[in-house]
Amino acid sequence: MTFDEKLKKMTDLINNRLRELLAPEYPEIIYEAMAYSVFAGGKRLRPLLLLGACEAVGGDMSEALDFACAIEMIHTYTLIHDDLPAMDNDDLRRGMPTCHKKFSEDIAILAGDGLLNLGFETMLERASKQQDMRYLRAAETIGSLCGVRGTIGGQVADLLSEGHKADKDVLLYIHEKKTAALIQAALKAGAIIGGAGEDELEQLDKIGYKMGIAFQIKDDLLDITSTAEVLGKPIGSDEKNQKSTYITVFGIEKAEEDYLRLSGEVCEGLARFGKRGQFLSEYSQKLIDRIN
Amino acid sequence: MTFDEKLKKMTDLINNRLRELLAPEYPEIIYEAMAYSVFAGGKRLRPLLLLGACEAVGGDMSEALDFACAIEMIHTYTLIHDDLPAMDNDDLRRGMPTCHKKFSEDIAILAGDGLLNLGFETMLERASKQQDMRYLRAAETIGSLCGVRGTIGGQVADLLSEGHKADKDVLLYIHEKKTAALIQAALKAGAIIGGAGEDELEQLDKIGYKMGIAFQIKDDLLDITSTAEVLGKPIGSDEKNQKSTYITVFGIEKAEEDYLRLSGEVCEGLARFGKRGQFLSEYSQKLIDRIN
Numbered sequence: 308m309t310f311d312e313k314l315k316k317m318t319d320l321i322n323n324r325l326r327e328l329l330a331p332e333y334p335e336i337i338y339e340a341m342a343y344s345v346f347a348g349g350k351r352l353r354p355l356l357l358l359g360a361c362e363a364v365g366g367d368m369s370e371a372l373d374f375a376c377a378i379e380m381i382h383t384y385t386l387i388h389d390d391l392p393a394m395d396n397d398d399l400r401r402g403m404p405t406c407h408k409k410f411s412e413d414i415a416i417l418a419g420d421g422l423l424n425l426g427f428e429t430m431l432e433r434a435s436k437q438q439d440m441r442y443l444r445a446a447e448t449i450g451s452l453c454g455v456r457g458t459i460g461g462q463v464a465d466l467l468s469e470g471h472k473a474d475k476d477v478l479l480y481i482h483e484k485k486t487a488a489l490i491q492a493a494l495k496a497g498a499i500i501g502g503a504g505e506d507e508l509e510q511l512d513k514i515g516y517k518m519g520i521a522f523q524i525k526d527d528l529l530d531i532t533s534t535a536e537v538l539g540k541p542i543g544s545d546e547k548n549q550k551s552t553y554i555t556v557f558g559i560e561k562a563e564e565d566y567l568r569l570s571g572e573v574c575e576g577l578a579r580f581g582k583r584g585q586f587l588s589e590y591s592q593k594l595i596d597r598i599n
Numbered sequence: 600m601t602f603d604e605k606l607k608k609m610t611d612l613i614n615n616r617l618r619e620l621l622a623p624e625y626p627e628i629i630y631e632a633m634a635y636s637v638f639a640g641g642k643r644l645r646p647l648l649l650l651g652a653c654e655a656v657g658g659d660m661s662e663a664l665d666f667a668c669a670i671e672m673i674h675t676y677t678l679i680h681d682d683l684p685a686m687d688n689d690d691l692r693r694g695m696p697t698c699h700k701k702f703s704e705d706i707a708i709l710a711g712d713g714l715l716n717l718g719f720e721t722m723l724e725r726a727s728k729q730q731d732m733r734y735l736r737a738a739e740t741i742g743s744l745c746g747v748r749g750t751i752g753g754q755v756a757d758l759l760s761e762g763h764k765a766d767k768d769v770l771l772y773i774h775e776k777k778t779a780a781l782i783q784a785a786l787k788a789g790a791i792i793g794g795a796g797e798d799e800l801e802q803l804d805k806i807g808y809k810m811g812i813a814f815q816i817k818d819d820l821l822d823i824t825s826t827a828e829v830l831g832k833p834i835g836s837d838e839k840n841q842k843s844t845y846i847t848v849f850g851i852e853k854a855e856e857d858y859l860r861l862s863g864e865v866c867e868g869l870a871r872f873g874k875r876g877q878f879l880s881e882y883s884q885k886l887i888d889r890i891n
Contacts (some may be wrong), residue, residue, distance in 0.1 A: 332747075332748065334752060334755045336759070337747055367872035388708055393704035393705045393708060402651045412685035413758055416708065417751055417754060417755055420680060420711070420751055425746055428746050431739040434735055435732075442729050449718050450716065450720045450723050453716060455629055455630065455633070455713040455716065460624075460626060462709060464626045466705055466709075467626060553781065561806060
């Protein structure tokens with residue numbers, strides 16, 4: 308199987324399971340709103356990393372599928388709430404109306420709550436069914452990295468930094484918590500379910516951090532060096548929104564330097580997982596090298 | 600120890616543990632907002648039921664304390680999100696400014712998200728520490744009853760029914776999901792941690808449902824029969840807001856009849872737990888008989 312074939316197969320598995328987990332019941336509108344945002348063009352980055360990490364440590368990917376779906380639901384809830392009028396007030400995401408535009412603001416708030424809750428429900432149900440402490444530990448890992456000490460804390464720091472230049476520590480905190488935390492969570496949870504040893508978990512934690520920061524620097528770089536056609540959204544939006552980025556805080560030279568160093572370290576780190584880590588390695592490289 | 604002494608002791612335990620779990624870190628404002636709403640005068644109804652149920656089946660209450668705090672955090676997040684401008688748009692709750700009035704709307708949304716997440720984190724951490732499947736099952740029970748198939752579904756149905764008279768099935772669905780679900784979750788989770796057998800769990804599930812519906816009918820009755828002084832909020836607000844209530848849907852006679860029947864059944868059901876269930880029984884009676 309080529310990389311692209313495997314990528315498609317895994318993405319299909321994730322999407323099919325997400326459809327099952329989001330099967331509508333009464334009151335249908337909340338399921339529609341949750342599914343609308345989950346199926347609004349996401350590339351399944353975190354679920355693919357989670358499955359890839361499970362495989363990289365010698366685990367059976369199918370055992371980690373529910374957790375892959377859970378992390379996608381949790382990621383999607385952060386997007387729905389971030390887009391709300393009281394937050395970033397975005398009308399469009401990936402060219403489609405945001406959840407509160409398509410439905411209404413009250414339904415969007417509840418769809419976000421519903422996805423966060425369903426993410427945890429899915430993990431707990433799976434853990435309970437398996438009666439295996441690995442699943443519990445994987446759920447705990449995801450839970451702590453997406454809470455106030457993780458993603459939510461990052462979003463708060465980001466809101467607080469609006470309109471003025473963030474200092475270096477704050478910017479790194481925001482990038483670590485808003486971007487790297489869920490990537491670390493995906494890699495670690497997948498590896499835990501796959502039966503990783505403590506040293507492998509520690510390595511993947513560091514790789515996840517570096518991948519997250521490299522991913523975010525790339526994002527900041529693309530915003531000033533790409534074109535609207537390639538990017539699919541207006542360029543220069545960070546400057547327009549007076550947003551602190553890796554570039555405004557550290558300068559473009561250091562941004563490019565750090566990006567290259569970190570992506571090199573991610574590549575090296577993943578190479579140590581050998582043939583079993585091939586998909587994870589190749590996929591991670593594509594993520595970091597992306598042009599849009 | 601008298602009932603009141605025991606109530607105070609348990610409430611203090613819950614509040615002290617909540618303070619620990621909400622100890623502020625960077626960025627402090629989100630911890631402040633979460634703690635503000637958690638300590639805004641809540642009576643700790645659900646945590647007290649959870650601890651009482653643990654005791655009623657012969658368990659050690661201290662083992663259930665973290666879960667008691669988790670359910671209070673989850674309950675509080677529903678209040679914060681329900682009060683938002685896009686939802687009920689309430690400026691005051693228990694005479695104090697609501698979270699988005701005291702802080703801001705974006706912080707209130709994130710404080711709600713943070714409390715929901717921290718509720719799950721707290722349960723998962725405890726379950727992981729104990730390495731005991733009872734905790735996992737208790738977390739799963741709470742998770743499923745506060746999600747889209749529970750509290751969130753109830754809130755959605757409530758939003759959909761605004762401005763027109765709900766039919767009987769819809770009203771019962773709303774009362775079951777919005778009010779009874781978390782009471783059932785509290786009783787069942789406490790009992791699971793306390794080591795209850797399957798028949799005890801089934802009994803408590805039914806008792807929780809009846810208690811929730813009786814509690815809600817009482818709420819609807821007080822809104823038309825009490826005075827603003829006793830209630831601490833304006834009476835007749837349901838009628839003003841064109842809200843469907845047990846009374847508008849079933850009539851006052853059936854409301855009073857069902858209230859008496861259900862509260863009697865709760866009382867009888869709890870009596871079967873004998874001396875160990877004395878606190879739970881007495882506390883439940885006070886809840887159902889409340890005058891404000």
